[in-house]
Amino acid sequence: MKKKFLIYVALLGTVVFSCQDLNLEPKGMLGEPELFGNEFGVKKYFAGLYNYLPIEDFLYYGTNSDNAYRPDNYWEAGKNSLGNMSGEFFNTWVGVDNDGFAYWPYDRIREVNTFIENFPTYRSNYTDIEFNKLLGEAHFLRAFFYFGLAKRYGGVPIVKEVQNPLGDVETLNVPRNTEYDTWKFIYEDLRFAIDNMTGSNEAGRANRYVAAALLSRTMLYAGSIAKYSQYLGFQNEAATQAGLAGMDAAQANEFFQYCVDAGKTVQEGPYALYTRGYPDKATNFANLFLDASSSESILIKDYDMTSPGNNRLRHSYDALMCPQPDMSSFVGAESYPPLDFMELYEMPAYTNPNGTPVRFNSRSDLRNGMEPRMRGTMYFDGDVLRGKTFSIQRGIYRSYNGLASAAQGGSNAAPINSGGNRILGGRGWTTEIAGVTYNITGAHGHFDDQGGENNGWGAAFVRKYVNPDMATSDVREYRSDQHWVVFRLGEIYLNTAEALYELGQRTEAFDYIELIRDRAGAQVVRPAIDMALTNIGTVNAANYPYSVEKSLQFIRDERARELYGENHWWWDLRRWRTADQVLNQFRHRVLSSYYVANEGKYIFLAEDNRYNRSWTASKQCYYEPIPWGEIGKNSNLLPQNPLY
């Protein structure tokens, strides 16, 4: 009996006391009061969202269908970069990918909406300025996610509220909004952000000027999409007829004006074109991307070498842009500038007016008279990086009597390239001519016996964003941490110039072009305005389906020059609706240098790329397909985008 009693007591004790502490808040889990109730909590909450912003930077894996923004930071992003995919770089890995990768960040948008909806509950914890600033920042973040959607899909569902997952199915199956409404929604969110945020500056974080910079870019996109979509021939496509893919040309000027206004707001901020490296305008241009305190950077995305392990706070850019073993200790360079882009800049003639190749005393003389910005963007033979000198040569001609065209674009079938007159080779190969031994190639290429990896393909390597201060032994995968410049004043000037020109304000547009070209060190900083019409583009002599004034084409080319390698080109081609013509069998040419043995001189020849690779985009690229999996869940997303 007594024993039984003891058991009852023990049981009672267990039942009564064991559950007492279960209602405690778990330690280490942050709830809304902690996150939304003070600015540090909000910062933590936003940090997660910033991490997911659709910024196409070093890690962007433009062809990957699983996760193009690569949270795992896979090193091969350097092989599959947007520049490689769109033909801005020459490489041998990827071709144009029209299909996209099913970007659909409504989970992140929901997190922003949660904040916008619930943050006012904690109104009393903040001053007016601080409260408005954070609410504005949330609108900036939401606009950025919608920009990532709109530039891929056109019109998408605008979800402004936090949806209840148990709600009515019909309300959860949100249909697509029109493309016009989507861009307008981005405009409204960013206007809200500009009106509510301050100019206070924290690296890597938005303020009102950053919001204005995003507004400048988005509205330029919207304006050109509105203006040029009529030339796509999509009139019979269901999505276009429903206003989901394409806008009315009459709506273009509204957006161009927003772009100009946004640019003015940015100019009120504390930014200036980077000139700290003057008078050497070439190095200055290269440094503008590396200087952590650059006056030109409006928003940067930071990386940090001290972060533990192989996580996404490091990248591999240097290891994949520089030749191994002299300047990289990893696989070596994966991307090279094609001649088609070199030609956009002012550079010395390598062919005489009578058609013969110019004779150079040294390969490095190609740099003489070259636009400083070009030298700041690319490395050439004779330039020094990490204590080593670039050395790029494709081969040797025993003699070269004839026109440059006699080489027939480097074809082996050309008589001048036959019968042992042209000598090609691999790394370190030599040949003896008249008793003298010559190296056939440069130390960094071009090696005829090797493929596209670590092989100087042409006459240049990419310099933009390469950090010269790393020791070669340190240049490995996941060892780079230079920041990515998301917005810089140079881009904003170009946005404004293009929008002004589209609005017919030609002189004002060239006021901005002049600023850009002066800093670039161009010989002609302000070309005369040429209103003659042309439908022929510069790169690949593209045959546009519409005509533009030659000066507008000049402004477009100025973007290609200034923003080369910054992942703008592909999006620019898309919004101009010229991608399917510029990338119409776009067969890169490369500039190859040769030693002419009987003269002791060097020549440069424009050659077709050795692999005869070409890039072709179809009209499908202008709109990516709404992810089929999402359509399976929500058939209100139909009609699908054109051509799918």
Place this chain on the structure above:
Amino acid sequence: MYLILGVTLMSVTSCLKTDNWDAPDVRVHGRVIDSYTGENLLSSQGDWGIRIWERTWTETVPNPQSLSVKQDGSYNNDKLFSGTYDMLPYGGPFWPVDTVKGVNLNGSTQQDFTVTPYLRLTDFEVSLNGLKLVLKCRLNAPIRGGLPNLVEIKPFLSLTTFAGATNFIDIPEYNNQRKQINKSWLEEVGVAETSGVYTIGPLPVKAGYTYYVRLGANVNDANRKYNYTEIVKVEVPADAQNDPNEVPDNFLANAQWPFSRSEWDNNRWGNLSGGWVTNAAMRTRDGRGGYDGGWEGPDNDKKSLGFERWGGGETPIENGKLYQTIDLPAGSFRFTLSFAGENPIISNAGGDPRYIAVAAGETLPDIGNLASALASAGFAGVDNDGVVSVDFSLSAPTKVSAGFVVNFTGNEQNVRPSWLKLEKID
């Protein structure tokens, strides 16, 4: 015990069959018919397809599948599930057609479609001269209202019987020979239904190879697929070679903008390279003449053939001559001067006497003696898209000179053409 038995039973029975659904075995096939010819539409293998939607299940909107159309314009698929389908030829080079609704597929079904092509390529001709292949065709567009802009005419060569945009020898020597148009039918052809003859080539081919060749032309609709000619088989003889005495297209060198120069004043004026000769009267710019780089300085060299007397203080050009001397075989020839075409500073200003002329020998006669020339024609007053030509015949191989003779004594006289051509026409 029962538990173990149950688990065992489940694990044994659940894997007995790999799939309890029969493999799809329904066939649909048919032709895509060109409404103009009644024959199958000339296509390239797998270039576009028939879209089908399975409508038997009505709860959700189905995603389309696509059945590829073959080179001969037919299609065939025998791995479909039975059911009711909507079918639509989509994305090909023809005017949009209506969806055929409610096609019941069961067993084997033939479903033909009739489409109206945007373009027809007619009078296709293939000529092989040595190792050079020349292709010709005309474009025909019975429906021109609403026709999207013409994009291009492109040669497709293949070493297999499959030739077209999905199977072709993808090299610059061929692709660069495409004729890029990018104009509306009205701008390019006019009101006529059929264009003039387009000549594509010459395309270099290899001795001993067999090629399958065709031309394709497209318009700037959403898909930009090509309408094709039929495929022609070309067997290049193993001993074929180019004729070393072949007649060039143009006997003149450096005769098209951009012109190249030899020496110049490093600013604007200079001499032309490539066989052009001037007499003293033509060399009014510091002893040079014939090349005009334009007035925007050396960085913006316009690369034009050009000569002028502009201001009153300049030396007049009297019987100024600019010409080339060439050895011609016997035959009929045409000498053409064109202001139509490319040159950023095209001009033919002023009304002073100016002639193109062809004469036997190593120079041209003065204007007063032009009757002694083989042929000549004045071109004062010809505007900036005008073309002037003269024809002449030679009964025996002859050394001739061809070019300009002008008297510029007034002000604001100049000539800056786009191109010149001396061709054998018979």
